[in-house]
Amino acid sequence: MKALILNETGQAQELIDDLDIDLPQEHEVLVRTCACGICHSDLHFRQGKWTSFPLPLVLGHECSGVVEKVGSQVRYLQPGDHVVGCLTPFCGECENCLQGRPNICIGGGLQRAEGGRPRLSRKGKPVSQFVNLSGFSEMMLVHERALVKIDRxxxxxxxxxxxxxITTGMGAVFNTAKVRPGETVAVIGCGGIGLSVIQAARITGAGRIIAVDRSPLKAEAAKAYGATDAVIADGNEVAAIVEMTKGGVDHAFEAVGLAATAEAAFNTTKVGGVATIVGLLPQGEKVSVDSTMLTFDRRVQGSSMGSNRFRVDIPRYMKMYESGLLKVDEMISAHIGLSEVDAALVALDHSDGVTRSVAMFS
Ligand SMILES: [Zn+2]
Ligand SMILES: [Zn+2]
Structure with missing residues (x-):
């Protein structure tokens, strides 16, 4: 089958038509991919800023599709069901899952045993699956608990x-930071995740919602999603936000994936404020904060995929989409083919105005 394969970091992904996929084992599901978004996190791995998967590797993790076949023990899904894949599968049995935090499941058993038959292979050699999904491929073979069923x-x-x-950005507001009505919010980075943060802040009834981006176009465009103010990240943005809010914001969100923007987010918080780091920073990156600022009850926290419970969250977000509360169509700026994915991914680093490209499979 057709797929995009990463043979070497820093090089273009290769479009191939001979990727092999195994049949589903007990709890696995074979999914025909319909769409896969182009996300900045894929770029980190293509560039080698993250290296947690052996090569060759098939990237892509923002995907939807139709169930083709299910393993013998799968009860939740059947062929024909429409599904969304999520990169945080859950075991349902570990300490974190049982405390309602399946996004940081530590149970394991959701991948195939090492040394066994691989899910993906090419010419008889194993190909790594990216975050249990690998959406830049015509078919995906995943654990059933990496999927949520959606309306057709x-x-x-x-x-x-x-x-x-959507899950990462909205979840950061609803689940991780738990923003309350009336609170002030600053969002650094107005790409797909930043716009999702802004929308969740609007839906939750936040007071002032300040969109920050180095592109004036993107910062201004964020107003259509609920931002009340646009600030250009020109080096003066922290001072500008502290000034316009008379002391800083209740919640700052970092949605770029850089140490500098994470630090800027923290520096815009008021006394008692919280900075939530939503973007994926390069592996091992250090973020430094001023200890004096920290003393005054400020906090900085991570948010793993919006602290999601995706089988609960995604159906709720779908309802918000259907009612018009959540804008998603507007966030999609281009539909592309698999052959255009690599260029679209590389272009993310210097895009201006483009929000989300989605690869469509016919
Ligand atoms: Zn992503
Ligand atoms: Zn678990």
Whole structure:
């Protein structure tokens, strides 16, 4: 089958038509991919800023599709079901899962045993699966607990975006930071995740919502999603935000994936404020904060995929989409083919105005 394969970091992914996929084992599901969003996290791995998977590797993690075949023990899904994949599968039995935090499941058993038959292979050699999904491929073979069932009338491009950008951004507001009505919010980075943070802040009834981006176009465009103010990240943005809020914001969100923007987010918080780091920083990156600022009850926290419980969250987000509360169609700026994915991924680093490209499979 057709797929995009990463043979070497820093090089273009190769479009191939001979990727082999195994049949589903007990708890696995074979999914025909319909759409896969182009997310910045894929770029980190293509560039080698993250190296946690052996090569060759098939990237792609913001995906939707239709169930083709299910393993003998799968009860939740059947062939024909429409699904969204999520990169945080859960075991349902570990300490974190049982405390309602399946996004940081520590149970394991969701991948195949090492040395056994691989899910993906090419010419008889194993190919790594990216975050249990590998969406840049015509088919995906995943654990059933990496999938959520969705209504069949939801467009597949919208469904795909729910899997990462929406879940990560909205979840950071609702689940991780728990923003309350009236609180002030600053969002650094107005790409797909930043716009999802902004929308969740609007839906939750936040007071002032300040969109920050180095692109004036993107910062201004964020107003259509609920931002009340646009600030250009020109080096003066922290001072500008502290000034306009008379002391800083209740909640700052970092949605770029850089140490400098994480530090800027923390520096915009008021006394007692919280900075939530949503973007994926390069592996091992250090973030430094001023200890004097920290003393005054400020906090900085991570948010893993929006602290999601995706089988609960995504159906709720779908309802918000259907009612018009959550704008998703507007966030999709281009539909592309698999052959255009690599260029679209590389272009993310210097895009201006483009929000989300989605690869569509016919
Ligand atoms: Zn992503
Ligand atoms: Zn678990």
């Amino acid at each position: 009338d939801i467009p597949m491009d919208v469904a795909a975006i729910m899997g990462c950008a």
